[in-house]
Amino acid sequence: MELRLVLLLGxxxxxxIILHFLKKKKIALRRSLLWFLLAFVLxxxxxxxxxxSLMARLMGVQLTVNxxxxxxxxxxxxxxxxxxxxxxxxxxxxKALTQRLALMEDRLRxxxxxxDGEK
Amino acid sequence: xxxxxxIPAYNEGENIVRVVEELTRNHPQYDYVVxxxxxxxxxxxLCREKGFNILDLPCNLGIGGCVQTGYLYxxxxxxxxxxQMDGDGQHxxxxxxxxxxxxxxxxxxxxxxxxxxxxxxxxxxxxRRLGIRFLSWLIKTMTxxxxxxxxxxxxxxxxxxxALYARDYADxxxxxxAIVAAAERGxxxxxxxxxxxxxxxxxxxxxxxxxxxxxxxxxxxxVLYRVINGRRRRT
Numbered sequence: 616m617e618l619r620l621v622l623l624l625g626x627x628x629x630x631x632i633i634l635h636f637l638k639k640k641k642i643a644l645r646r647s648l649l650w651f652l653l654a655f656v657l658x659x660x661x662x663x664x665x666x667x668s669l670m671a672r673l674m675g676v677q678l679t680v681n682x683x684x685x686x687x688x689x690x691x692x693x694x695x696x697x698x699x700x701x702x703x704x705x706x707x708x709x710k711a712l713t714q715r716l717a718l719m720e721d722r723l724r725x726x727x728x729x730x731d732g733e734k
Numbered sequence: 735x736x737x738x739x740x741i742p743a744y745n746e747g748e749n750i751v752r753v754v755e756e757l758t759r760n761h762p763q764y765d766y767v768v769x770x771x772x773x774x775x776x777x778x779x780l781c782r783e784k785g786f787n788i789l790d791l792p793c794n795l796g797i798g799g800c801v802q803t804g805y806l807y808x809x810x811x812x813x814x815x816x817x818q819m820d821g822d823g824q825h826x827x828x829x830x831x832x833x834x835x836x837x838x839x840x841x842x843x844x845x846x847x848x849x850x851x852x853x854x855x856x857x858x859x860x861x862r863r864l865g866i867r868f869l870s871w872l873i874k875t876m877t878x879x880x881x882x883x884x885x886x887x888x889x890x891x892x893x894x895x896x897a898l899y900a901r902d903y904a905d906x907x908x909x910x911x912a913i914v915a916a917a918e919r920g921x922x923x924x925x926x927x928x929x930x931x932x933x934x935x936x937x938x939x940x941x942x943x944x945x946x947x948x949x950x951x952x953x954x955x956x957v958l959y960r961v962i963n964g965r966r967r968r969t
Contacts, residue, residue: 717789
């Protein structure tokens, strides 16, 4: 019972942190949804521990807590892989912008020096 | 035919002026552009002082993104031939005519300056040659195209492949991958014998530890290319 209470407090703190980040605009609402989902799932697990035991039995895992670890591990794995993918996308965009900027600057300089010549 | 020499430069303050002046003095028929990959040294200042034609990247992209900027420039300006030439003085512009000859004659789409055809000049260390031979074998196996000097950074590319590389070019250690990408599209790739010099100043970008990463990354990229893009094109 005590553990579940501590967990509840933990979840509350976790949600508060997400809200704080949202307020400071350090995370986009779109990207925070996943983390709210996690908070929701944790809350369900905390309120209805029977569900977790059932899940562990269905998975064929003897120790309930191990089932929780497995699920959370895959959740984290998925998130971190999607971050790698997001970084790749950002890197590509950054590269394209950098290249375009260099080409534009070159054109601009050529234009300016031609104008200087005309004066 | 309009030909552009693209010179990627990262911290080449000690070499760049000599490299560009050797090119412009002896081979004025070639246009050139220096791509400065956000060097930390005086590369940019020297080039501006000398009035060189230079593209200045506002962040460091690495060799792949840097060279690709040159291809974008070549595409933009409608060049018929784009030539990659290192900014460290390893490549002798005296070979430019021989290198571009197969492209001018329409006999090849891409020409690669090769150290190993006539085995003259700077040949690189034994370990490196072994690595290059392995990559060469891997590319042969995967694409059916036989290139000896797969890591050579001295290469000439025609319009069609300028467009390809402007669109898609690997970020790091791109040379072998670029061969595979072109070979997959059926490019006619020709090797041209050249001699290379050992760099006079500065250090090569590839340290011993990095060469392990190099081999793994490049090998994986070549194999994955086949896996991702499907069936082998038979020549």
